[in-house]
Amino acid sequence: MKDTIFLIGFMGAGKSTVAKCLKEQYGRRLVEMDQMIERREQMPISRIFEENGEAYFRQLETGLLEELAGSRRLVVSCGGGVPFRSCNVDIMRRSGWVIFLTATPETVYERVKNSHHRPLLEKNMNLPFITGLMEERREGYEAAADIQVSTDGRKAEEICEEIIKRIRESEEKPELSR
Numbered sequence: 448m449k450d451t452i453f454l455i456g457f458m459g460a461g462k463s464t465v466a467k468c469l470k471e472q473y474g475r476r477l478v479e480m481d482q483m484i485e486r487r488e489q490m491p492i493s494r495i496f497e498e499n500g501e502a503y504f505r506q507l508e509t510g511l512l513e514e515l516a517g518s519r520r521l522v523v524s525c526g527g528g529v530p531f532r533s534c535n536v537d538i539m540r541r542s543g544w545v546i547f548l549t550a551t552p553e554t555v556y557e558r559v560k561n562s563h564h565r566p567l568l569e570k571n572m573n574l575p576f577i578t579g580l581m582e583e584r585r586e587g588y589e590a591a592a593d594i595q596v597s598t599d600g601r602k603a604e605e606i607c608e609e610i611i612k613r614i615r616e617s618e619e620k621p622e623l624s625r
């Protein structure tokens with residue numbers, strides 16, 4: 448049954464904020480993948496990367512998605528790298544709706560510039576790097592997603608409403624998504 452909502456997109460695209468809003472407004476159970484992994488490993492993502500490497504972290508993401516596929520009515524805020532393993536995309540598309548939240552590199556930079564928990568940006572906290580990585584990743588996000596929603600200059604409530612409306616439309620007319 449396809450009813451979980453998976454939010455994908457670049458770091459700083461607004462996945463956590465929108466997921467929280469979907470929990471509050473639509474009573475979905477919220478799963479923050481990064482937070483859950485940190486809790487289980489009892490260390491921040493940056494230390495997981497340092498001590499065990501990125502491949503280990505990516506395996507934890509896949510394992511967690513496999514577990515989540517068995518639950519209903521979740522909203523899952525995915526880590527920004529989740530759609531770049533095809534097995535992850537298969538799991539998400541089988542068990543839910545994959546929503547790609549977009550933002551311009553400028554918006555992302557403004558949202559993430561003062562945070563220090565993202566190992567991929569830690570030594571690259573600048574607009575050209577963000578622009579380049581986002582460009583590299585765009586195709587992967589688009590290919591994984593059922594629905595694409597812009598977050599630039601919009602309130603979380605408005606984005607949630609659009610997501611729910613477009614999921615309903617897609618359920619009624621599957622040819623509208625993708």
Ligand code: S3P
Binds near residue numbers: 481527564
């Ligand atoms: C990553 C994004 C991060 C986190 C990790 C790797 C990525 O999550 O999973 O630092 O590869 O884009 P957010 O997108 O929630 O920042």
